[in-house]
Amino acid sequence: MKLTGAQILWEALVREGVTDVFGYPGGAILPAYDAMLGYPIRHVLVRHEQGATHMADGYARASGKVGVAIATSGPGATNMVTGIATAMMDSSPIVCITGQVGSKLIGSDAFQETDITGITLPITKHNYLVTTADDVAPAVREAFAVARSGRPGPVLVDITKDAQQASCEVDWQAAEPHLSETFDDALPGDGDVADAIELINAAERPLILAGHGVMLSGAEQQIVQLAERGGIPIAVTLLGIGGVAASHPLNLGMMGMHGEAWVNHAIQEADLLIALGMRFDDRVTGNLKTYARTAKKIHVDIDRAELNKNVRVDVAIAKDLRTAVTEWLPLVGAVDRSAWHARIAELKGDSAVRDIQNLPDDGHLYAAHVINDLWRLTHGDAIVVTDVGQHQMWEAQYYKHDRSRSLITSGGLGTMGFALPAAIGAKIACPDAEVWVVCGDGGFQMTCPELATAVQENLDLNIAIINNGYLGMVRQWQEFFYEKRYAATPISGPNFAKLAEAFGVAATTVTRRSEVAGAVEAARHHSRAALIDFQVEQEDSVYPMVPAGADLHKMIRRPSPSPIVETAAD
């Protein structure tokens, strides 16, 4: 039976297990939209194509499945660029389908024509320009294979209007992906198990650095087993949060620019770093010249190009993380590392009190209060989707994630406006989960029209705006490094509660800590979307902080006397 290119597209998506897509129609994708009605797929109409890509991304990160976004040619396609780059940096598997002008018109500057495969070349794992109906099935199937394989990432399939309209017979067998055997394949002769085990068993002060790869490879249990067997403490990256339970006694917490002070000190004092599914990003290492100078390094990553990229390592292993660690487990010796644990406890005792602790109510509303209370009230069980900036770091510090894939945030690209649409995607992927958006007042204003999407889809989504009237993280940099010259960082906003109500979202405004619990509980028990505008202290900063490019152990600590009274007492 002959099918049109448009029908083949949906048939291929269904065969890949797709049940939900996020999109926005337009001229060049109209044939595909027309055909969609015949297939069992939930289409979520977004308010901007950037939102569609973030939703697909949030969907993928929450579920581990491939997220799908769809848009028309020209502006529809270019609006996807930020979301695609976000997914690329954070290794999130999404497939973007775009319409393209008719193949005869390509190159003629036709209405809504843009070279989207050219534009997205450096920010996709791969992309396809499909100009005939025959090529639709192989391209879509290969796109899913590429998006999922190895280090996951975004793939774009650009389909001309005539390819959607034309009909052909489909041979699904022949349309199987034929990826070259070398693609995403570990090369022979990698640093081997014995090299790694020798270093691990000989180390006196080892530290596991756990990244996003822990979740992407499903190695959560293996990492904990490795840590427990060898008595090896774990530090996590921002995207590694949740991969190891925050409550696990060996999990020290987040490393890096706004990581826990004791974690950064532990990295600098370690004699072995076991880097698992992380990529030594500059926000994690600080000055590379002084980074972990006393430590030997083992690096496991499925992406060979990450090995020896930023940090030269002693053993480099390009392999699926779960496979690699599983091979190690029987060989890891039980070594007494109590001296190392005692040293870390000593480091912790000093900085825990000063930097990151529970905060008593002194009449002011601090973001840390809000996040910490949110964590208690949701019993740490929510999927929290954060935006980018101060609130993102506070969330990472004060919300203790015990579950894998329970923090979704834009790490590598640092995309403001990510949170709300990504949370919509996460909620659609996990309809039974409690999903919270934690977002700044700046980032929220970038993508807030997606509130309408949440309402149209009847989503029970909770939104916490950490509203300080500033582009807070940039303001903090101006305070620290630009003599408090606040160029373009004070930002006004609408009355967020009224705005939300106009969208049909229940909303409230909170200015005192005593009101936090009531507002959070009300939102949790509301069965539709609810928003809380937390008007917090305006000029608070995130501590500790390693200035960009500074030595990892040289952190800016919270000044004393502090505007926040910190105590060690819970």
Place this chain on the structure above:
Amino acid sequence: MLHTFAIYVDNKPGVLNRVASLFRRRAFNIESLTVGHTETRGVSRMTVVVDTDEYGARRLEAHLYKLVPCRRVDDITTSPSIARDLALIKVAATGDARTHVMQLVDVYRARIVDVSPESLVIETTGTEDKIDSLVEVLRPYGVVEMVRTGRVAMKRGLAPVRRNGAKPAGGPSGDAAPEISGDVSNCSV
């Protein structure tokens, strides 16, 4: 140092762009690049010369393997190999100068492939050094135009080219035991 890569890619539209774009966005400078068909239908071979260190070469190789249309990457820098550049050089030589030029062409085992009243076109194949040297000696006679292909390279012998990157920490990438073969380019076969 200069690294020479032989890169096998699917012969599909836009592949050259993907490879070139990769070099650009990872901040590697291409010294020369040639593309052509191979013995296998549908597969093209690029010879790319890049100035980078051993770590850079290994990373580049790893990045190239992440391209879907890239089938194989050989770093043949340290392997015994034949590297050739082809040049067409137009020299504005008349009268006695023309005779001198023809003698030089003989010495360099080059060929004259076009003669006009005002100029000669010389074709030569060889290493970049040899061609550079020929160009230098011709320069006084008036080189008015020159075109060069850039390096194409191939390993000597039949030993299969090992896929490199075996030791990501570095180390020379040559084969342990290349087959015996020798330079016969000067033999009059």
